[in-house]
Amino acid sequence: MSDAAFLSLEKLTLAYGDTVAVKDLDLSIRKGELVAFLGPSGCGKTTTMRSIAGLLSPASGAIRLDGADITRVSANKRSVGLVFQSYALFPHLTVFENVAFGLRLKKLPANEIESKVTTGLKSVGLSKFSARKPGELSGGQQQRVALARSMVMEPKVLLLDEPLSNLDARLRLEMRTELQRVQKETGVTMIFVTHDQGEALSLADRIVVMLNGAIEQIGTPEDIYNRPTSRFVADFVGFENIFAVEGGKLKAGNGPLELSGSLPPDTAGLAWRPRMVTLGSGPFQGTVRGASFSGSTREYLLDTPLGAIKAEEDAALAARETGTAIAFDLPVDKAARLKKFG
Amino acid sequence: MKPRVFTPLVLFLVIGFLIGPFFIIVAASLSGGETLAFPPQGFSLQWVAKVFTVESFRESFAISMLLAIGGTAAALVLGVPASYALSRYKLPFGETVRTIVSLPIIVPGIIVGLALLRYIVVPFGFNITLVLFLAHTALVLPYAVRVVSASLNNLRSDIEEAAVLLGSSRAGAFFRVVMPNIRSGILAAFILGFVTSFNQVPVSLFLSGPGVRTLPIDMLSYMEITYDPSVAALSALLAFMSIGIVFLAERFLGFSRYV
Numbered sequence: 001m002s003d004a005a006f007l008s009l010e011k012l013t014l015a016y017g018d019t020v021a022v023k024d025l026d027l028s029i030r031k032g033e034l035v036a037f038l039g040p041s042g043c044g045k046t047t048t049m050r051s052i053a054g055l056l057s058p059a060s061g062a063i064r065l066d067g068a069d070i071t072r073v074s075a076n077k078r079s080v081g082l083v084f085q086s087y088a089l090f091p092h093l094t095v096f097e098n099v100a101f102g103l104r105l106k107k108l109p110a111n112e113i114e115s116k117v118t119t120g121l122k123s124v125g126l127s128k129f130s131a132r133k134p135g136e137l138s139g140g141q142q143q144r145v146a147l148a149r150s151m152v153m154e155p156k157v158l159l160l161d162e163p164l165s166n167l168d169a170r171l172r173l174e175m176r177t178e179l180q181r182v183q184k185e186t187g188v189t190m191i192f193v194t195h196d197q198g199e200a201l202s203l204a205d206r207i208v209v210m211l212n213g214a215i216e217q218i219g220t221p222e223d224i225y226n227r228p229t230s231r232f233v234a235d236f237v238g239f240e241n242i243f244a245v246e247g248g249k250l251k252a253g254n255g256p257l258e259l260s261g262s263l264p265p266d267t268a269g270l271a272w273r274p275r276m277v278t279l280g281s282g283p284f285q286g287t288v289r290g291a292s293f294s295g296s297t298r299e300y301l302l303d304t305p306l307g308a309i310k311a312e313e314d315a316a317l318a319a320r321e322t323g324t325a326i327a328f329d330l331p332v333d334k335a336a337r338l339k340k341f342g
Numbered sequence: 343m344k345p346r347v348f349t350p351l352v353l354f355l356v357i358g359f360l361i362g363p364f365f366i367i368v369a370a371s372l373s374g375g376e377t378l379a380f381p382p383q384g385f386s387l388q389w390v391a392k393v394f395t396v397e398s399f400r401e402s403f404a405i406s407m408l409l410a411i412g413g414t415a416a417a418l419v420l421g422v423p424a425s426y427a428l429s430r431y432k433l434p435f436g437e438t439v440r441t442i443v444s445l446p447i448i449v450p451g452i453i454v455g456l457a458l459l460r461y462i463v464v465p466f467g468f469n470i471t472l473v474l475f476l477a478h479t480a481l482v483l484p485y486a487v488r489v490v491s492a493s494l495n496n497l498r499s500d501i502e503e504a505a506v507l508l509g510s511s512r513a514g515a516f517f518r519v520v521m522p523n524i525r526s527g528i529l530a531a532f533i534l535g536f537v538t539s540f541n542q543v544p545v546s547l548f549l550s551g552p553g554v555r556t557l558p559i560d561m562l563s564y565m566e567i568t569y570d571p572s573v574a575a576l577s578a579l580l581a582f583m584s585i586g587i588v589f590l591a592e593r594f595l596g597f598s599r600y601v
Contacts, residue, residue: 053503053507054507055503055506055507075503075506075507076506076507076508076509076510076511077509078507080507081507082503082504082507084500084503084504086498086500088498088500088501088503088504089501089504090501090504090505090519090522090523091497091501091523092519092522092523101505101508101518102508102509105508105509105510105514106509146504149504149508150507150508153508153509
């Protein structure tokens with residue numbers, strides 16, 4: 001465990017009854033990081049988040065926060081904030097009282113509560129709405145109230161459950177900027193859960209891709225997008241041509257194919273985005289099966305001995321007719337090298 | 343018959359059937375005659391005035407009020423936590439419990455009353471007021487559970503988790519964020535329970551003893567002896583009381599959402 005770890009999950013196993021949702025998860029997060037838990041539904045990302053919040057106690061393993069073991073600390077004493085996907089505002093309280101809720105429980109003096117809530121609401125641009133009830137606000141405004149409500153508590157870690165998924169495109173951009181600003185200004189460690197790779201790529205410093213209750217890959221958005229290390233991640237971020245490699249040979253279609261150039265021995269697979277496929281020259285032969293025009297590019301579906309290949313070319317180039325034979329290459333140096341192929 | 347005529351006619355008959363008796367009672371209670379009759383003979387307020395002078399009415403009214411308020415309150419004390427547990431947790435036999443709780447609605451009151459008398463009051467010599475109170479609590483419980491469950495189901499459970507993460511205890515979260523949001527449901531349940539208990543006849547019929555009689559039972563036995571319009575006057579007064587309560591409930595709580 002590095003000294004920089006602010007929040008660490010150690011061999012964390014989480015279960016609902018007999019169903020294990022997360023198994024032996026190890027993860028360490030630095031102070032002030034903005035981390036995304038990315039994965040399809042059921043991958044354990046929300047479960048992991050809930051256990052960090054203390055809403056679910058682990059079957060085994062430990063959670064450490066800021067040097068202290070908080071595994072058995074109850075949720076109301078963890079200084080972990082959570083912005084729920086549904087916002088979970090208290091419908092019977094005004095916006096002001098929603099934000100003041102936690103501060104009142106802390107029994108802070110009234111003037112201090114007043115000034116903290118005022119500042120909090122101002123920072124999310126909702127000063128004018130303090131007397132309203134949550135039901136009178138739009139979804140985006142409700143979310144900002146929820147954000148302010150968590151932030152006035154000055155949590156050590158702020159968790160956000162699908163923070164952008166309920167917002168429309170314009171609000172999404174606004175909220176994304178808002179979250180980055182809050183994170184920058186307060187330096188709070190943030191973890192958000194999402195199933196949307198675009199959301200994770202644009203917002204996070206680091207992405208934790210999860211699948212079936214385990215971490216599939218951890219890396220910067222660039223790492224995840226350009227250098228996926230598993231078949232699942234490659235597929236998830238848009239590498240559409242994925243092949244297994246065995247003994248340095250590509251396992252595809254009619255049998256193993258020799259590759260130009262050598263591969264590290266731990267390579268289990270190779271993956272190419274459609275635009276990484278070279279068309280018009282190369283050792284492989286295929287037939288154009290279909291084409292689709294998408295403005296700046298043209299996408300082709302090729303029938304090849306390797307199976308179906310998706311390729312993409314600049315739309316400025318002449319269109320290739322369906323049915324024509326074509327040579328192509330899958331350049332090994334451009335490919336993502338997958339260490340895990342399962 | 344054309345639907346244009348038929349539909350309003352049916353509507354008129356149904357409404358007449360439902361509220362017609364109410365007008366008959368009101369008219370009969372204002373009668374100037376000596377016996378309960380319709381159409382009334384003449385006009386007077388003497389029977390309305392007499393209601394307040396009959397001592398047994400005063401006593402049984404007090405008992406009915408006490409039962410209605412106390413029984414409903416007790417049903418809510420049991421019913422609110424039960425509804426909460428049933429709606430928030432996946433309990434083993436949860437559905438069975440829900441069914442058992444609603445049994446008093448299904449089983450005819452006359453059977454409940456007879457059973458309580460025959461197997462509880464007589465063999466164990468239980469205090470009849472106590473059994474009456476327990477019976478009314480049990481009778482109101484299904485309404486309490488149903489109405490409170492409805493408002494709990496409309497309330498997202500994550501607000502409790504939100505409260506906990508803001509520093510509240512689990513119990514604190516219940517009182518701070520759940521209770522305030524189901525308050526109108528609880529009030530609605532109270533009113534429904536109160537009216538149910540107050541108008542209850544079959545169970546109370548069996549659970550009467552010396553000096554212990556609910557108002558409807560007392561009215562029944564009064565009528566067996568004295569056939570004057572004061573019973574009609576009392577009925578009219580009670581009907582006005584119920585209408586008043588339901589009107590206020592609808593006005594302030596949107597009562598009809600819960601029933």
